[in-house]
Amino acid sequence: MARTLITGGKVIDPATNTVVDADIAIIGDLIAEIGPKLSKLPAEKVIDAGGCLVTPGLIDPHVHLREPGNERAETIASGTAAAAAGGFTSVCCMPNTTPALDTDTMVHFVLARAEQTASCRVFPVAAVSKGRHGQELAELFLMAKAGAVGFTDDGDCIASAGLMARALAAVKATGKVLMQHCQEPTMTRGGVMHAGEISARLDLGGWPRAAEELIIERDVRLNRSVGCAYHAQHISSGGSIDIIRQARKAGMPVTGEATPHHLLLTCDLIETSRYDTRYKMNPPLREASDIAALKEGIADGTITVLGTDHAPHTHESKDVPFDSASFGIIGFETALALYAKALVDDNVIGWSRMIDMMTWQPAKLCGLDRKGLGRLGVGGPADITIIDPTEKWTITEECLVGQSRNTPFMGTAVQGRAVGVVVGGKVKLNRRG
Amino acid sequence: MSRVDLVNVLSLARTFRDRIGNAPANLADGPIGDELRGRVVGNLFFEDSTRTRVSFSVAAKRLGAEVIDLTSVGSSTSKGETVIDTAANVASMGVDALVIRHRSSGSAHMIAKALDNLAGSQGGGVLHKPCSVINAGDGRHEHPTQGLLDIFTVADAFKRLKDFDLTGITLGIVGDIGSSRVARSGIAGFAALGARVICIGPPSLVPAAIRTLGCETCHDFDAVLPQLDVINVLRIQFERHEVTAGAAKAENQPAAKSSAAIASIREYTEFFGLTEKRAALLKPAAIVMHPGPINRGVEIASSVADGKRSLILRQVHHGVAVRMAAMALCIGN
Numbered sequence: 001m002a003r004t005l006i007t008g009g010k011v012i013d014p015a016t017n018t019v020v021d022a023d024i025a026i027i028g029d030l031i032a033e034i035g036p037k038l039s040k041l042p043a044e045k046v047i048d049a050g051g052c053l054v055t056p057g058l059i060d061p062h063v064h065l066r067e068p069g070n071e072r073a074e075t076i077a078s079g080t081a082a083a084a085a086g087g088f089t090s091v092c093c094m095p096n097t098t099p100a101l102d103t104d105t106m107v108h109f110v111l112a113r114a115e116q117t118a119s120c121r122v123f124p125v126a127a128v129s130k131g132r133h134g135q136e137l138a139e140l141f142l143m144a145k146a147g148a149v150g151f152t153d154d155g156d157c158i159a160s161a162g163l164m165a166r167a168l169a170a171v172k173a174t175g176k177v178l179m180q181h182c183q184e185p186t187m188t189r190g191g192v193m194h195a196g197e198i199s200a201r202l203d204l205g206g207w208p209r210a211a212e213e214l215i216i217e218r219d220v221r222l223n224r225s226v227g228c229a230y231h232a233q234h235i236s237s238g239g240s241i242d243i244i245r246q247a248r249k250a251g252m253p254v255t256g257e258a259t260p261h262h263l264l265l266t267c268d269l270i271e272t273s274r275y276d277t278r279y280k281m282n283p284p285l286r287e288a289s290d291i292a293a294l295k296e297g298i299a300d301g302t303i304t305v306l307g308t309d310h311a312p313h314t315h316e317s318k319d320v321p322f323d324s325a326s327f328g329i330i331g332f333e334t335a336l337a338l339y340a341k342a343l344v345d346d347n348v349i350g351w352s353r354m355i356d357m358m359t360w361q362p363a364k365l366c367g368l369d370r371k372g373l374g375r376l377g378v379g380g381p382a383d384i385t386i387i388d389p390t391e392k393w394t395i396t397e398e399c400l401v402g403q404s405r406n407t408p409f410m411g412t413a414v415q416g417r418a419v420g421v422v423v424g425g426k427v428k429l430n431r432r433g
Numbered sequence: 434m435s436r437v438d439l440v441n442v443l444s445l446a447r448t449f450r451d452r453i454g455n456a457p458a459n460l461a462d463g464p465i466g467d468e469l470r471g472r473v474v475g476n477l478f479f480e481d482s483t484r485t486r487v488s489f490s491v492a493a494k495r496l497g498a499e500v501i502d503l504t505s506v507g508s509s510t511s512k513g514e515t516v517i518d519t520a521a522n523v524a525s526m527g528v529d530a531l532v533i534r535h536r537s538s539g540s541a542h543m544i545a546k547a548l549d550n551l552a553g554s555q556g557g558g559v560l561h562k563p564c565s566v567i568n569a570g571d572g573r574h575e576h577p578t579q580g581l582l583d584i585f586t587v588a589d590a591f592k593r594l595k596d597f598d599l600t601g602i603t604l605g606i607v608g609d610i611g612s613s614r615v616a617r618s619g620i621a622g623f624a625a626l627g628a629r630v631i632c633i634g635p636p637s638l639v640p641a642a643i644r645t646l647g648c649e650t651c652h653d654f655d656a657v658l659p660q661l662d663v664i665n666v667l668r669i670q671f672e673r674h675e676v677t678a679g680a681a682k683a684e685n686q687p688a689a690k691s692s693a694a695i696a697s698i699r700e701y702t703e704f705f706g707l708t709e710k711r712a713a714l715l716k717p718a719a720i721v722m723h724p725g726p727i728n729r730g731v732e733i734a735s736s737v738a739d740g741k742r743s744l745i746l747r748q749v750h751h752g753v754a755v756r757m758a759a760m761a762l763c764i765g766n
Contacts, residue, residue, distance in 0.1 A: 136693060139700040141635070166693065169636035173652040 001028050002044040004427065006420070009049030009386060013056065014356035015375035024054060026382040029425035034378055047420050048432050049386045053351060056359040056375050057089025057120075057383030057423065058336070061366055062154075062179075062233055062257060062307030064328070065091070065122070067113060069098025074312040074403050076110070077117035079332070082310075082402030084119040084428040086332040087418025089383040090373055091120060091310075092366050095127040096155035102127035102138040104146035111147055120423050121373070121383070123149040123366060125179060128167045132156055137166055144174040149366040152179035154233060157215055159185050165222050172228035177365055179231040182215040182240070183207075183283065192323050194267040194284045202271060204322060207284045209237035216240050220247045220254060231365060232256045234309045236283035238293025245302040255365060257307045258294055260338035261285065261329055265408065275322045278408035282327035295348045298357070305365055306357045308335045312404030330407050333399055336387065337414035344389075345415070351389060386420030386432075393417055434577075436625045439584070442758050443597050446585055449761075450754035453495075457750055460491065468757070468765040470497035475528040477520060478504050478569070479535040484725055484749065485569050485578070489532045492756035496765075501528065516540060517547045524548055524564040529764045531566050538572035565763040573612050573673060578759055579724055580618030582752040584626065586744055587663050589751065590720050600627035603660050606648075607633040607705055608667030608732050611640050611694075612674065615724045616667060620646040631657055634705055637694035638669070654705050658714040665722045666707050666733045669695060698731055707733045712742060720744050 004026040011022045011034060023038035024031060039046070060083065066074035076093075083091050093110065095101030101110060107124050114122035126148035130138045132155065140151060151171050158164045158180060171178040188207045193199050195206025216232050220243060223230050232244060235256050247254040267285045270276065279285060297303040311328025318325050339358070343349050349357075363374020372380035395412045397405065421429035434442075452465045464470075474493040476486050490500045501523075509519045520531055531548075533541050545566035552563040570576040587604065588597050604623050610616045610632045623630050624647030631649045632639050639650050651657050658664075674692035695701050702708075712721065712734075721733075721742045729735045738745060 130696070137637075137696045139696040141696075141704050142700045145703075162693075166637055173636045 003027050003032070003041060004045040004047070004422070004425065005038060005041065005043040006047045006049050006054055006384065006386065006422075007039040009052045009054035011054045011376060012352055012355050013376040014352065014360040015056070015369075015377075019352060024376070024384065026384075026422065026425050029382055031376065031378055031380055031382045034376065045427060047386065047427070047430055049420065051388065051390065052419060053355070053387040053389060055355045055385050055387060057373070057421070058087045058358045058385050058418070059090040059092075059362040059366075059368060059374055060088050060308050060310065060332070060335070061092045061305060061362040063091045063093050063310040063332070064096065064312065065093045066312060067097065068109070072403070073314050073317075075117070076113045076122060077119070078401075078403040079310070079312070080114070080118040080120045080122060082330070082332040082400070084421050084423065085401040085418075086334070087336050087385045087387065087421055087429075088332060089120050089385060089421060089423045090123060090368060092123045092125050092149060092362075094125055094152065094154040096132060100127050100132045102130055102132065104139060104142040107143050107146035107148050119428050123147075123368065125150040125152050125154070125366075127151070128153045128158055128171075128178065129163060134159055134163060137163070137170060140170050140174055144176055148176065149368065150177040150179055150231075152181060152233065154179065154181045157181050157183040157185060161218060161222065164219060168223050168226040168228040168230070172226055176367065177229040177231050179233050180215065180219055182212045182232050182235075184211040184214050187211040192280060192284070193270055194286045196267070196287070198267055198271050202275070204270070209239055209286065209290075212237045212283055213239040213243060216243045220252065223252065223254070227253060229253045229365070230255070231305070234259050234262065234283060234307070235294065235303065236262050236286050236290065238290040241293045241297035241302055245297065245300070248302060255305055256297070256303045257305045258298060258303050259307060259309045260331060260335050260342065263291060263294055263342035264338060266291065269408070270322070276408065277318050277320070277322055277325035278329065278406055280322060280325050280327055281329060295343070295346065298343060299348050304357060304361045306335075306339055306354070307362070308332060312402055313406045314404065318406050328406065330400070330402060330404055333401060334395055334407065334409055334414070336418055337393070337395075337416045338409065340389070340416040341414055382422055382425040384420075384422040385418055387416065388419045389416045391415065391417045391419070434622065434625070439581070439622055439625055440597050442581060442755070442762060443585055443588070445758035445761060446581070446751070446754045447594050449757040450585075450751060453754060460495070464495050464497045466496050468496045468761040469493055470766060472498040472529045472764050473501060473527060474498050474760065475501045475503055475523050475531045477523060477531050477533045479510070479516065479533075480570065482534055482569070484752070485534065488749070488752045489567075489569065489756050489760075492753045493760055495753070496757055496761065498760070517544060520544045520548065521551055524551070528564060530760060531564060532569045533566055534569040534571070536572055538574035540571045541566055541568035542571075567759055567763060570614050573614050573617070575618045576614040577618050578752065578756050579615045580622045581759070582748055582755040583615070583619050583665060583722060583724070584622050585751045585755055586722060586748045587623075587628075587720070589747075590744060591662070597626055599623060602662045603629045603631065604663040604665060605631050605633050605657060605661040606665045606667065607654060607707065609638045609669045610634055610643055610667070611638050612670040613667050616643075617646060619665065620648045624648060631661075633657060635695070635701070654711065655714070658711055659716065661715050662719050663722065664707060664715060664719065665724070667724065668726065668728045668732050669701065702731055706731065707737050709734055709736050712737045712740070715742070722748055724748070
């Protein structure tokens with residue numbers, strides 16, 4: 001069988017906490033060998049990784065692929081092409097499609113479409129409640145059997161405490177993770193930005209920190225007697241970090257997730273940009289103190305997972321008045337460089353820790369570690385990302401591979417980029433070729 | 434009940450079963466004993482029942498008692514009478530034992546206490562003789578004679594009728610454990626006699642706290658099947674569940690069959706239905722039981738309910754002997 005070689009890079013495997021200068025030989029869809037001086041072996045393809053980090057394929061545990069239902073914004077094909085361009089080899093897609101991903105039939109559909117059209121691996125995260133209406137549990141056991149790697153009503157919060165209690169017990173029995181979109185709905189009706197002085201000045205509906213913190217606090221309490229794997233998605237408030245820190249200290253299976261935009265942007269940009277809807281996120285951008293708390297949480301290991309919340313939207317749904325525009329920002333192509341800007345450039349953590357938060361940690365979160373993903377192991381699947389941490393580039397329209405353009409980072413100068421991506425032994429990106 | 438008490442009732446039931454024989458009772462043959470001659474038994478059923486009520490009636494009559502069936506007692510309570518008053522009125526007419534079913538947990542205990550107090554007090558219009566109360570199902574709490582007949586059936590099948598020692602036997606109870614008085618009585622009784630009891634079902638139907646009764650819990654039916662000597666299958670008691678607004682409106686699912694605890698019957702059956710395929714994974718000599726009523730195709734496949742391993746109708750047969758024993762111990766001559 002044909003051999004592919006990745007030579008001359010610094011190989012980082014967070015699962016074993018190792019960093020070595022080594023080559024990697026791939027045969028078929030598996031890693032055949034990791035070691036020095038493999039470059040002499042005969043090979044069909046050779047990727048020169050000199051000066052680069054060679055890491056497990058990046059995993060994004062929080063993405064919206066919009067198929068089925070909103071294929072004008074994104075499809076499984078276009079979204080995963082963008083993911084691969086950004087260095088990702090696996091993505092976990094959220095269930096807020098139309099119809100919702102709330103039956104085993106829908107799980108089978110997404111997996112079948114991915115099989116036909118995707119550029120990277122796709123793992124569905126299925127709905128907790130039927131129709132994502134927050135009323136009654138969906139068929140969680142059937143969906144887990146069909147291949148769902150976790151459960152969430154993302155886009156909406158599981159607001160009912162009664163439903164949440166049942167969901168925690170049921171999801172625990174499936175062995176999967178329950179991800180929560182933490183937003184108390186009665187406090188955030190009409191909320192489109194951080195509640196504070198700026199929302200008052202701009203006359204925009206406020207979405208207070210407490211609406212996020214209350215849900216996490218409640219869920220942690222409900223989960224005390226259950227012990228289900230619980231994951232707070234896209235954390236925006238510094239107060240949430242404290243709650244998760246305490247829960248983890250008490251030994252509870254609680255994790256949290258940070259997005260690039262919540263680490264880099266603040267709500268004053270909505271005022272200075274005069275209502276630019278590209279800054280409209282859910283949960284909303286907050287203040288510098290929240291960013292500081294998020295970074296502290298990442299530095300001390302409270303926040304262990306990075307996720308983009310890649311949320312593509314058509315021009316038409318963003319180019320409207322602020323209060324009626326869609327929430328969200330695309331993330332695939334820009335995530336790696338933006339995380340490096342927020343975390344490495346600011347000396348919060350180094351590259352190795354950051355890679356861990358983008359590979360091994362999300363793999364464990366979604367049970368992908370049991371498929372050998374999120375790590376570099378001989379005999380394991382050949383999902384590999386090659387990163388040039390020194391490449392300087394500017395985010396422009398031309399860099400975007402996906403179908404939508406909704407990002408406020410256009411024109412931002414960044415450093416660090418995925419230059420090679422291998423998914424299941426197949427080279428999906430090679431900027432060194 | 435203590436192990437000694439259980440063995441006492443079960444041993445007496447064995448005596449009656451031997452007298453009746455192994456075939457269903459032939460009612461036209463008349464009484465098989467006079468343990469209850471001259472006694473009056475009142476069936477006071479505030480909740481629907483077919484099996485249990487008829488079983489108590491047959492048992493009482495075949496031991497010589499008279500039976501009064503009070504099945505539409507709802508008429509009194511709907512006029513505002515309390516349960517205790519209804520029971521006291523019936524007892525004052527000279528009934529020796531009341532067989533009571535009520536939807537509230539603890540109701541039989543409450544009525545028994547009230548009748549004891551009346552029997553002890555003096556003055557006109559109160560009870561002159563004590564009246565026994567036999568619990569035929571109180572809410573989700575207990576259904577003692579069902580638990581006893583399940584134990585009897587297992588002891589019979591595994592040849593433990595001599596001392597009712599069930600050591601070494603592993604019993605699975607699959608289904609709506611949380612709603613089930615049959616499960617609660619069964620767990621306690623089987624555990625007291627040395628059997629290992631595993632309650633099986635989704636977390637919403639198998640609360641972890643049920644372990645305090647002396648059983649284990651498990652959410653993976655397929656994994657435990659090969660360990661089981663007995664599988665007791667329970668139906669989902671939709672009528673005792675909280676119904677969600679959404680579920681009542683759901684298509685293809687009548688409100689009566691919807692529950693906040695179950696995403697769908699399809700899903701339940703997929704993971705917890707006793708299908709032929711699952712029954713084949715049981716131990717070779719394993720037996721299948723069900724307290725009824727059966728929802729065929731939901732918790733148990735017809736072919737399994739009617740199959741070689743099934744002792745479902747034998748349970749009913751043993752029910753008569755067990756109820757004879759219960760009544761004879763309470764009010765027998």
